[in-house]
Amino acid sequence: MAVKEFKLPDVGEGVAEGELVSWLVAPGDRVEEDQPVAEVETDKALVEVPSSYDGTVEELFVEEGEMVPVGDVIISFRVDEEGEADETGEADAVDEAGDETAAAAESEAAADEASAEPGTADAEPEPAAADAEPETPSGRTFAPPSARRLARELGVDLAAVDGSGPGGRVTEADVRAHAAGDAGGADAGGAESDEAPAPTPTDVGSGDRKSAVRKRGEDGSGDAPEPAGRDTTLATPATRKLARDRGVDVDDVPTDETRDGEAFVTGEHVRAYADALESAAATASTGGGSAEPTPEPEPVDVGADAEPAASDAAGDAEPAPAGATEAGGDETSAPESGDETVPYRGVRRTIGKQMERSKFTAPHVTHHDTAEVDALVAAREELKPTAAERGVKLTYMPFVMKAIVAGLKEHPYLNSELREDEEEIVLKKEYNLGIAVATDAGLMVPVVDDVDEKGLFELAEEVRDLAARARDRSLKPAEMKGGTFTVTNFGAVGGEFATPIINYPETAILGLGAIEERPVVRERDGTSEVVPAPTLPLSLSIDHRVVDGAVAAEFANTVMEHLETPLLLLNE
Structure with missing residues (x-):
């Protein structure tokens, strides 16, 4: 073995x-x-x-x-x-x-x-x-x-x-x-x-690797452990954050583990060391026989961005951990008000960083318009039975995707990428549309490749499959790369207009409101009248460094023209 x-x-x-x-x-x-x-x-x-x-x-x-x-x-x-x-x-x-x-x-x-x-x-x-x-x-x-x-x-x-x-x-x-x-x-x-x-x-049998440090007080004493005082310590970002939260210096945390010849500290080492410091602090505060005076620990607001005070003198008392309380030194994970603390990492952190990068890199401008989609609603209703016979659930999304491709072909700068270092704009010849999907972990954007080469039913089935796998977190990383333009359907939740953030480094993103009957003005027998009609609100955000407002409006007009006259989609 x-x-x-x-x-x-x-x-x-x-x-x-x-x-x-x-x-x-x-x-x-x-x-x-x-x-x-x-x-x-x-x-x-x-x-x-x-x-x-x-x-x-x-x-x-x-x-x-x-x-x-x-x-x-x-x-x-x-x-x-x-x-x-x-x-x-x-x-x-x-x-x-x-x-x-x-x-x-x-x-x-x-x-x-x-x-x-x-x-x-x-x-x-x-x-x-x-x-x-x-x-x-x-x-x-x-x-x-x-x-x-x-x-x-x-x-x-x-x-x-x-x-x-x-x-x-x-x-x-x-x-x-x-x-x-x-x-x-x-x-x-x-x-x-x-x-x-x-x-x-x-x-047993794990070689030099150890999965635990000595427990507090195992030597029978309540004294604070001697800090290691290293100049260099290897630790993961999560471990360093834990050390800051517990008010200890990773260079002081004892460890027997090494990586590449340097001391390596884990979260378990930090917890054991911090617990030992808390025990020593508690003993000193109750007259437990500490030789050096230990200051009474101050109550700490976990939400505050405060660093514990540290002494440079070798004989000074150890600082009280940031997570300690006067009652007993237990680490807290939320303020006493009952607020809940949720880790900011994984997909949610990636979304945040991507949105921050996009918003602070590309100057956003959002163009709003509304398409009257009577003919689109009728066309979908006519095609739904045929789609059902083929086992396909036909939504409006494939129609919108085809209309977007028509607009991108006429206005290629919206299907582009600005490469700042090379000082050039790349006009993409592929039409790969990202479809934003809301999941429990946050917004995920699977990509449908080569939309211009696929039919409505094929697009409907592919979108359904990608959305389902996005929600159960089984998408492959490669299925979320290579997009040239993104569509987000906030209307599925409710709402008409929004200001969507561009999926950087793309140049534009189109947001869809809910298709609902709204009052519109129609010409009939030489007179104007207000009638109810199904409409689709559109919100187009662009990178103003690449696309001018007039070009954005022309693109939106092309998309609306194809949505209002679905027969034009046959050319796509």
């Missing part, structure tokens, strides 16, 4: 990190190659990450909801290797740690070395832990990462916890209940608090 670490792969072009939304497996689960093990949300879409190995899940290194850079280890597996004599897999860990090559070459010597876990001070508890929990799935402790982290923080041995979840899985409630029932053994100065708890099966 060998332990194989699996890194977050590049799940899409240009994606640098992703949020691990959910684990689809747990430690001890048997997996096959290409079996999905996790769901990861990138700034493009929600994707499933498949395993590269046949084996058993050994350990999960990332919590659900954590941002993970591409290339970071997220999970490890125990993989069968032909000819491997050591069933515990410890020999592989020794090899990976760089122990003597002679010991790795001889199986007998490797077996002797296997009893010592690399990087540990005391090798005696390791064989006992391996013996106490066999490597068969039936001997494993099943628990999600959050429960494992809580167990480490509370000093609870997961192997001793009775799980109440499905299949005997240990939940956070089980861990807390076990810790409460064993309160006597958790007192400071107890014999059991002088050493780290016995590792769970997932703690």
Whole structure:
């Protein structure tokens, strides 16, 4: 058996990190190659990450909801290797740690070395832990990462916890209940608090990688931990944000992990260090015997953008964490008013950045007009039975797409891209229309390629398929690229006019209001009269650096002409 670490792969072009939304497996689960093990949300879409190995899940290194850079280890597996004599897999860990090559070459010597876990001070508890929990799935402790982290923080041995979840899985409630029932053994100065708890099966065989830091107070003291005081520390943006929120410096956070020869700090390290500081601060504030005076922590508004005060003197007291409260130092995630905090990342963050870039790069001008679409409504009603016979639900969108292509052919500057660095405007010869779709995660824009080469029924079916897959987050990143013009249908929700933001680097976007009967003026028998008629409001936003207002109005007129006289669409 060998332990194989699996890194977050590049799940899409240009994606640098992703949020691990959910684990689809747990430690001890048997997996096959290409079996999905996790769901990861990138700034493009929600994707499933498949395993590269046949084996058993050994350990999960990332919590659900954590941002993970591409290339970071997220999970490890125990993989069968032909000819491997050591069933515990410890020999592989020794090899990976760089122990003597002679010991790795001889199986007998490797077996002797296997009893010592690399990087540990005391090798005696390791064989006992391996013996106490066999490597068969039936001997494993099943628990999600959050429960494992809580167990480490509370000093609870997961192997001793009775799980109440499905299949005997240990939940956070089980861990807390076990810790409460064993309160006597958790007192400071107890014999059991002088050493780290016995590792769970997932703690064995991971080489130099560690998935936890020492828990607060495990050495029997309530003193604040010594800051590491490094000059350089590697950490993900999410970890650095957590450190700022907890009021600690990542360079001070203790860690045994390294990446490329530099210290590497995870969110778990930050939490453990911040908890230890809070404990020390609480002890000092209640007269708990701290040698240095600790200032009383000030109440902190989580919504405030305040940095904790820090001292440059070596003997000064540690600063109180930003997330601490006078009541007990627990980290808060929302103000006391009950406001809810929602992470700004994934698709929502991408939408925000794209809108910001577009609005502050391209000077927007929006042209509004209204098409009288009596003939369009009649044409759709006439074609609906034929479409239904072919299994197609015919909406107005294919008609609008064809009308847009007619307008783009006559006014090519609206189907263009301004390349500022090259100081040139590229007039696109393809007509790939992006269709904005509202989803639970935000607005997504799948692209229908070559609209000019497709018929109404084909467009209707493709739009339906793309919209459905956008809503269930199964679109591929490539299906949201290559657009030359975008359509957004806010009328489906309600409303007449809007000022849509251009899908940069495109040059224009057309917004559709709701088709409803509105009063219009019609000429009849030489007189004018106001009558109800179905109308379609249009809102066209343009990049004024490329398109003038007069050209925008002419484009809108061409689109309306084809909508008001659907027979013209036969030429498209």
